[in-house]
Amino acid sequence: MTATRQTLFIGGKVFDGAGRTLPVHGVLVEDRRVARVAPAGEFSGYTGIKVDTTGMTLMPSLADCHVHLVYTGGADPNAHLSKQGPAQITLTALENAQASLRGGVTALRDCGGKDYLEFGVRDAIARGVFPGPSIKASGRIICMTGGHGNRIGRVADGCEDVIKAVREQVHAGCDLVKIMATGGVMTPGVSPMDAHYSFDEMKAGVHEAKRFRKSTASHAQGTQGILNAVRAGIDSIEHGIFMDDDCLREMLEAQTYLVPTIAAVRNIIANADNGIPAYAVEKARAVEQRHRESFQMYYKAGGRIALGTDAGTPFNLHGENAMELAYMVEFGMTPVDALIAGTSRGHDLMGMTEHGVIAEGKVADLLLVQGDPAEDIMKAADKRFHVAVLRNGEVAAGALPF
Numbered sequence: 110m111t112a113t114r115q116t117l118f119i120g121g122k123v124f125d126g127a128g129r130t131l132p133v134h135g136v137l138v139e140d141r142r143v144a145r146v147a148p149a150g151e152f153s154g155y156t157g158i159k160v161d162t163t164g165m166t167l168m169p170s171l172a173d174c175h176v177h178l179v180y181t182g183g184a185d186p187n188a189h190l191s192k193q194g195p196a197q198i199t200l201t202a203l204e205n206a207q208a209s210l211r212g213g214v215t216a217l218r219d220c221g222g223k224d225y226l227e228f229g230v231r232d233a234i235a236r237g238v239f240p241g242p243s244i245k246a247s248g249r250i251i252c253m254t255g256g257h258g259n260r261i262g263r264v265a266d267g268c269e270d271v272i273k274a275v276r277e278q279v280h281a282g283c284d285l286v287k288i289m290a291t292g293g294v295m296t297p298g299v300s301p302m303d304a305h306y307s308f309d310e311m312k313a314g315v316h317e318a319k320r321f322r323k324s325t326a327s328h329a330q331g332t333q334g335i336l337n338a339v340r341a342g343i344d345s346i347e348h349g350i351f352m353d354d355d356c357l358r359e360m361l362e363a364q365t366y367l368v369p370t371i372a373a374v375r376n377i378i379a380n381a382d383n384g385i386p387a388y389a390v391e392k393a394r395a396v397e398q399r400h401r402e403s404f405q406m407y408y409k410a411g412g413r414i415a416l417g418t419d420a421g422t423p424f425n426l427h428g429e430n431a432m433e434l435a436y437m438v439e440f441g442m443t444p445v446d447a448l449i450a451g452t453s454r455g456h457d458l459m460g461m462t463e464h465g466v467i468a469e470g471k472v473a474d475l476l477l478v479q480g481d482p483a484e485d486i487m488k489a490a491d492k493r494f495h496v497a498v499l500r501n502g503e504v505a506a507g508a509l510p511f
Contacts, residue, residue, distance in 0.1 A: 113139050113140060114139065114140050114502070115137065115138065115139050115144075115157045115158060116137075116138045116157070116158045116159075116160060116502070116509075117135055117136070117137050117138075117152055117155050117157060117158065117159045117160065118135065118136045118137075118138070118160045118162050118167050118475075118477070119134075119135035119136075119149050119152060119159055119160070119161065119162060120133070120135075120149060120161045120162045120163035121133075121134075121161075121162030121163050121164060121165040121166060121167065122134070122162075122165070122166040122167070122481055123136055123146065123166065123167050123168070123467055124166050124167070124168040124169075124448060124452075124467075124482065124483055125146070125168075125169075125466055125467045125468065126168065126169040126448070126449065126452035126453040126465050126466035126467055127449070127453055127466055128445055128446075128449055130166070130445075130481065130483045131146070131148075133148065133149045134146060134147065134148055134149060135147055135148070135149045135151070135152045135155075136167055136467060136475075137152070137155070138473045138475075138499075138502045139502075140502055141472060141473055141501035141502040141503075142470060142471065142472055142473055142502065143467055143468060143469055143470065143471050143472075143473050144469065145469060146467060146468060146469060158511075159511075160477075160509045160510060160511060161510060161511075162477065162510075164479065164480070165477055165478060165479055165480070165496060165510075166477075166478050166480065166481050166482060166483075166488070167467065167475060167476075167477050168448065168452065168467070168475070168476050168477075168478065168482065168489065169452040169453070169456075169464070169465050169466055169467055169474060169475060169476065170213055170214065170215040170216075170452075170474045170475055170476040170498055170499070170500070171213050171214045171215070171216075171416065171430065171431055171434075171451045171452060171455065171476065171489075172214065172215075172216035172217075172218070172415070172416065172451065172452070172455030172456045172458075172459055172461070172464070172465060173209065173214050173216070173217050173218065173416060173417060173418050173420065173430045173433075173455070174218040174345070174366075174368045174415045174416060174417040174455050174458050174459060175218060175220045175326075175347055175368050175370050175417030175418060175419050175420075176205075176209070176217050176218065176219055176220065176417075176418060176419070176420040176421060176427065176430070177219065177220065177221055177222070177419070177420065177421035177422070178201075178202035178205045178206055178217070178219050178222060178227045178230065178244075178421065178427070179198050179201060179202050179205075179222050179223040179226065179227060179421070180205075180420075180421030180422065181201060181205070181421065182420065182421055182422065182423065182424060182425050182426040182427065183423065183424075184380070184383055184384035184385045184386075184423055184424070185384065185385065185386055185423070186295070186421060186422060186423065187260055187261070187295070190223060190261070191260075195224070195226055198223055198226050199226045199227075199229055199230060202222070202226060202227045202230045203230045203233075203234075203239060203241070204427075205420070205421065205427035205428075206230055206234065206241040206242055206244060206427075207239070207240065207241050208426075208427040208428030209242055209420070209427050209428055209430055210240065210241055210242045210498065210500070210505055210506060211428060211492070211498065211505075211506040212427075212428040212429060212430050212431055212492045212495075213430070213431050213476045213489070213492060213495050213498055213506075214242055214430045214431070215242045215243060215464075215474040215498065215500045215505070216242055216243045216244075216245075216455070216456060216459055216461055216464060216465075216474070217242050217243070217244045217245070218244075218245045218246075218247075218284075218285065218326075218417070218458075218459055219231075219244055219245070219246040219247060220247050220250070220285075220287050220326055220328075220347065220417075220419075221247060221249070221250040221258060221261065221262065221287055222246060222247070222248060222249070222261075223261050224249075225248055225249070225281050225282070227244070227246050228246055228248065228281065228282055228283075230244065231244035231245075231246050240500075240505060242500070243461065243464075245284035245285055245459050245460075246283060246284055246285075247278065247283055247284070247285045247286060247287040247326065248277075248278040248281050248282075248283040248286075249261070249262050249263040249274075249277075249278060249281075250262040250263070250287045250288075250289055250328070251263050251265055251271060251274045251275065251278070251286065251287065251288045251289065251314060252264060252265070252288075252289040252305065253265070253266055253289070253305045253306060253310075254266050255298070255299070256289055256292070256296075256299065256305045257289050257291065257292045257293035257295075257296045257299050257305065257328060258289050258293070258296060258328070259296065260296070262289065263277060263278070267310065268309055268310055268313035269313075271288070271306070271310050271313050271314040271317075272313050272314065272317045274314070275314050275317040275318050275321075275323075276317065278323075279318070279321045279323060283323060284323070284324070285318075285323055285324040285325060285326055285344075286314065286315075286318035286323050286324075286325050286326075287325070287326045287327065287328065287347075288306065288311060288314045288315070288325065288326075288327050288328075288338070288343075289305055289306070289327070289328045290304065290305060290306055290311060290327045290328060290329040290331075290334035290335065290337055290338040290343075291303060291304055291305055291328065291329050291330045291331040291333075291334030291335075292305060292330070292331070293328060293330060293348075294373070294374070294377065294389050294392040294393050294396070295389050295422060295423075297386070297388045298388075300331075300392075301330040301331055301350060301351070301392060301395075301396055302330070302331040302332075302351060303331055303334070304331055304333040304334040304337055305334065306334075306337065307337065308336075308337045308340055308341060311327070311337045311338055311340075311341035311343070312340075312341040312342070314341070315338075315341040315342045315343055316341075316342070319342065324344045324345075324458075324459075324460060325342070325343050325344045325345075326343065326344060326345045326347055326368070327343045327345070327346060327347060328347045328348065329343075329346045329347065329348065329349060330348045330349070330350040330351060330396070331350075331351050332351045332352070332353050332355075332356060335349060335351070335352060335356045335360075336355060336356055336359065339356065339359045339360055339363055339365050340359065342363070343365065344365070344366060344458070345365065345366040345367070345368050345415070345458055346360065346365055346366070346367050346368070347368050347370065347417065348368075348369065348370055348373075348400070349367050349369065349403050349404075349407065350396045350399050350400045350403055351396075351399055351403065352403035352406055352407065357406055357407060357410055357412070360407065360412060361410055361411070361412055364413060365412075365413070366413045366414070366415050366454075366458050367404075367407050367412055367413070367414050367415075368414075368415050368416075368417035368458070369400070369403075369404045369414065369417065369437070369440075370417050370418055370419040370433075371400070371404065371433060371436040371437060371439075371440060372418045372419060372420070372425050372429075372432060372433050372436055373418070373419035373422045373425055374393045374396060374397055374400050375436060376422070376423060376424040376425045377389055377390060377393040377422070377423050377424070378390070378393050378394060378397060379424070380423060380424040381393075381394075383424065385423045385424075389423065401440055404437075404440045404441075405440060405441050408440075408441060408442055408446075409441075413454060413458075414437075414442075414446075414450045414454065415450055415454045415455045415457070415458040416430075416433050416434065416437070416447075416450045416451035416454075416455050417433070417455075418430050418432075418433045428492070429492070431451070431489060431490045431491070431492060431495075432490050432491070433451070433490075434447045434448065434450075434451055434482075434486050434489055434490040435447075435486050435487060435490035435491075437450060438486045444482060444483050444484065444485070444486040445483050447486055448482060448483065448486075448489060451489075452465045452466065453465040453466050472501065472502075473499060473501065473502035474499065474500050474501065475498075475499040476489070476495060476497075476498055476499075477495070477496040477497045477498075477499075477507070477509070478494050478495055478496060479494045479495075479496060480494065495507060496508075496509075496510065497509050
């Protein structure tokens, strides 16, 4: 019989993922789960392996609820993708997943890939063939003719075709279904304001996904598109830029998650002169202020927000995912609430209820950082302050300070 592997993290602070910072606490990890959380003095008789976390904080590792693993984060991701073959794209997706893991993220929600190549990466990591984060993947995004994402998505028009497109994703092995409710920034010739799918089409797609027990996400930037998605029963609104009072009220009533992806717009504007297509820069600048306002509106009203970055879009690099924590704080969130969005809330949206909090019996996916991120969010946002990333109780990046 294999002996139980035990490690005690003791001496520093513990952020539990639910909003509490516990000073001078110990966390005992047995194999892949948290066995005990208690004040340090209660472990006085422990003689096993100890990690001195004095001056540090142990917290749950992060979940990024919106990434695109097949995109590299170059100036024009679609142009770059079109020049790669299936093998290159698959390796790119694996490299990006592993970069995210090194950046403190142990759970990713891929919101649109290429020909299901990212499914192979997801499955290989899950089997232990390669190290990497847990991945939930949508497969091909579902969009209307000429709609946002049509270059890599499954184009579907009308309720029957949308239902068929959902069934194709389910058959391919998706974890969630993503439906494009509006135009967006990175597709030429479409406006983020415009609703693309009608309510009936959205409802048909969401209902079919839920019939097969799949969660749902919607790229929804314009007001009417947000309303169509929420009224259809969507689980999360991605971006939510032109939210108004009606959107706010209905999202709150439905307890819809907002995944704001602040990094996406921010990085386009910050790199406007570095080769990004002009149409994308123009649209990003046009939505920047409303993006901030919609985030603040939903946050102040107590809406559920989960961290998501849109990593893979221009200069929005995999591995820098945690910086979204700092961007949310810049937009008005408290550091504690940003940490909650990146830990317990993100994992909740992904259906990973055994992750995202430090509590007895939960999976030991953990992030050890210098200082206290509940006071200085950069301690968690900037990976230079990360000491170690643990997945299933084992070190996946960095090193433990024995």
